[in-house]
Amino acid sequence: MKINLKGTVAACALAALSAYPSASHADDTAAEIRFLKERLKQLEAKVAEQARKQKQAEAEMKKAAAAGGPPIMAQSPVYSLPKIPGSSEPKPAVLPAVGIGLPGQPPSYQTGGLAGLEAKLKGYPYIGPYSIFINGVTITPGGFFELATVARDHFIGADIATPWQNIPFANVPTTHAGEFHLSARRSRLAALVRGDISDSTHLAGYGEFDFLGAAQTANLNQSDSFNFRIRHLYLTVDDDDWGYHFLAGHAFTLATMDIVGILPRKENTPLTIEDQYVPGFLWDRQDQIRFVKDFDKTFWAGLSIEQPATTFGGTAPTVPTVINILPSVITTPNLNAGGTILGGSLFNSINSVSLNQWPDLIGKLAWDPVVADRSIHMEGFGIFRSFIDRVAWPFARTASAPFSNLTAYNAQTNGWGAGGSILVPIIPKVLEGQFSGTVGRGIGRYGAAQLPDVTFNPDGSLSPISETMLLAGLIWHAMPGLDFYTYAGQESQSPNFGFTPLGTARFVGWGNPFFNNLGCDIEFSTTCSGNMEKVRQITGGFWDDVFKGPFGRLTWGLQYSFTQKFGFFGAGPVFPAPFGLAAVAAPQRNENMFFASIRYYPF
Numbered sequence: 001m002k003i004n005l006k007g008t009v010a011a012c013a014l015a016a017l018s019a020y021p022s023a024s025h026a027d028d029t030a031a032e033i034r035f036l037k038e039r040l041k042q043l044e045a046k047v048a049e050q051a052r053k054q055k056q057a058e059a060e061m062k063k064a065a066a067a068g069g070p071p072i073m074a075q076s077p078v079y080s081l082p083k084i085p086g087s088s089e090p091k092p093a094v095l096p097a098v099g100i101g102l103p104g105q106p107p108s109y110q111t112g113g114l115a116g117l118e119a120k121l122k123g124y125p126y127i128g129p130y131s132i133f134i135n136g137v138t139i140t141p142g143g144f145f146e147l148a149t150v151a152r153d154h155f156i157g158a159d160i161a162t163p164w165q166n167i168p169f170a171n172v173p174t175t176h177a178g179e180f181h182l183s184a185r186r187s188r189l190a191a192l193v194r195g196d197i198s199d200s201t202h203l204a205g206y207g208e209f210d211f212l213g214a215a216q217t218a219n220l221n222q223s224d225s226f227n228f229r230i231r232h233l234y235l236t237v238d239d240d241d242w243g244y245h246f247l248a249g250h251a252f253t254l255a256t257m258d259i260v261g262i263l264p265r266k267e268n269t270p271l272t273i274e275d276q277y278v279p280g281f282l283w284d285r286q287d288q289i290r291f292v293k294d295f296d297k298t299f300w301a302g303l304s305i306e307q308p309a310t311t312f313g314g315t316a317p318t319v320p321t322v323i324n325i326l327p328s329v330i331t332t333p334n335l336n337a338g339g340t341i342l343g344g345s346l347f348n349s350i351n352s353v354s355l356n357q358w359p360d361l362i363g364k365l366a367w368d369p370v371v372a373d374r375s376i377h378m379e380g381f382g383i384f385r386s387f388i389d390r391v392a393w394p395f396a397r398t399a400s401a402p403f404s405n406l407t408a409y410n411a412q413t414n415g416w417g418a419g420g421s422i423l424v425p426i427i428p429k430v431l432e433g434q435f436s437g438t439v440g441r442g443i444g445r446y447g448a449a450q451l452p453d454v455t456f457n458p459d460g461s462l463s464p465i466s467e468t469m470l471l472a473g474l475i476w477h478a479m480p481g482l483d484f485y486t487y488a489g490q491e492s493q494s495p496n497f498g499f500t501p502l503g504t505a506r507f508v509g510w511g512n513p514f515f516n517n518l519g520c521d522i523e524f525s526t527t528c529s530g531n532m533e534k535v536r537q538i539t540g541g542f543w544d545d546v547f548k549g550p551f552g553r554l555t556w557g558l559q560y561s562f563t564q565k566f567g568f569f570g571a572g573p574v575f576p577a578p579f580g581l582a583a584v585a586a587p588q589r590n591e592n593m594f595f596a597s598i599r600y601y602p603f
Helices: 005-019 026-066 114-122
Strands: 076-084 090-094 133-134 137-152 179-183 188-196 201-214 226-239 244-252 285-295 299-308 360-367 377-392 409-427 429-439 454-458 461-462 466-479 480-493 494-498 507-510 532-549 552-567 570-574 580-584 590-603
Touching: 409 461, 454 507, 466 552
Parallel strands: none
Antiparallel strands: 076 090, 133 137, 137 179, 137 188, 137 590, 188 201, 201 226, 226 244, 244 285, 285 299, 299 360, 360 377, 377 409, 409 429, 429 466, 454 461, 466 480, 480 532, 494 507, 532 552, 552 590
8 A cells, every 4th residue: 555655754854843832022932933844845855765676676667576686675684705816806696585486587698699599499598587586595497398200111119319239230030120109208397496606606506307217017008107217306506606517426428529618518419309319429418526627618528437347248268167147157136048237226226237436538629719700519529438348267266176277357458538529600590510520449338329438358258349430420500490401420430350260159349250141031040140231321311390489489390310220241152252251341330210299498
């Protein structure tokens, strides 16, 4: 209820005047009246000034609300921070006001250029008009609702993330039938929680979740039973003055290419509907501790300590025995009938885990120079990996043979990788091009095609497999809300094999030319080693906004991909031929896939 302050003051003044006792002298009474009138004018001036300030405050609040700014609250106390570089005085900061409201508009570096396009297209939250402000913390929701479809001309039995290494050759009967799936499982929930200690020091936590987990009970028969899973879950600490950035949690590996700098949520992931992206694209999402230093937001250096795991390929020797793959001579609770090491506490007891003693170490350098009117992103990285296996000889030293010279032992070896990428706006805001390449030994699990990391030597030790990954892409912004993309990628490996006179497995390793591939093209044949040499793909598609406004964004897209899987050359028992063997052509399989998606981004 509004109160007429001016009228109230006047009424009180007149009442006081009427109640003032009469003086015995007329001149004294006139003086008092003049004094009271002067006081009344002063009070009226103060009331008018207060009313003017009140109208001004109401106008500022309406303007802030229209611009999406935080609510105007009581003045917060000021405290001092430590001195910042290059300054002799402490930098004052204002404590956040208490309340709930909307923050200001997002900084331009979070919404402009390709970074903004990628963030919006893939549903990454950024501080914007949908954020809520609770005390000193900003909470920004993100994600999307999606229904996607995938159709393949050869059955794999996979959802919208294609396991390219599992594309079957023609000897598998089911591969002669196609498959079609509808999937809402990639619908995504995300939240960015940010608290600013000062204008230059920021704390943040980011979580991103979807429904692409598959419990042991998951199926497509009736209720599906697919489960919630983590995509990202990490905290960050950023100091703009010193240029230090810290990340701890589950995130894209540091080796994944970025759009700008070395910053989380700025990864340059392909825009495909296919959730496994493109062969040749290097990525992993895993637990890590990451340290990054930027130099004037132009040159970046980072180091990450990341979760290790090892993937295996090829044939292991039967003598000696390899604990990870074949039946073990040692009976222990964590070995199943096949000798595979099973998960223990807080891991699924049905799924296997690999022996790993050391984390993966990844270093990265990035540079964002401006050439003419173009901001170019370039980066290079290196990976160091360690692999270990337990080798057991069946006639090793035991209680019955205590004097044997052969003992079980740990066999350890190392792997490495090196690569880089470049992102160039060919025509600024119209056409972007990118290229990336990686070479190394033992880096298979970092590639989208998921080729193996290691194979086996005749003595049972592990041998990292040499691999090359290549990827090129173009993104064309045809018009506002309509974007076309195309990518071409390949992952290839070199053969790594050996021979042993012991045991029943004489030919060991990966891509051994004595492996029998004679039946790879014969339906129902089991004579097919199936070792992969390379996987390559070309794909293209588009995203088109149907509606976009304060209610969010409705978009849809289509994608087609052509994928080829090649096996190594092998041999078959064809006579007459030297040594009873003859080389046969390497097996090959092509896969055509069509994807469609419709998404609603509320935020």
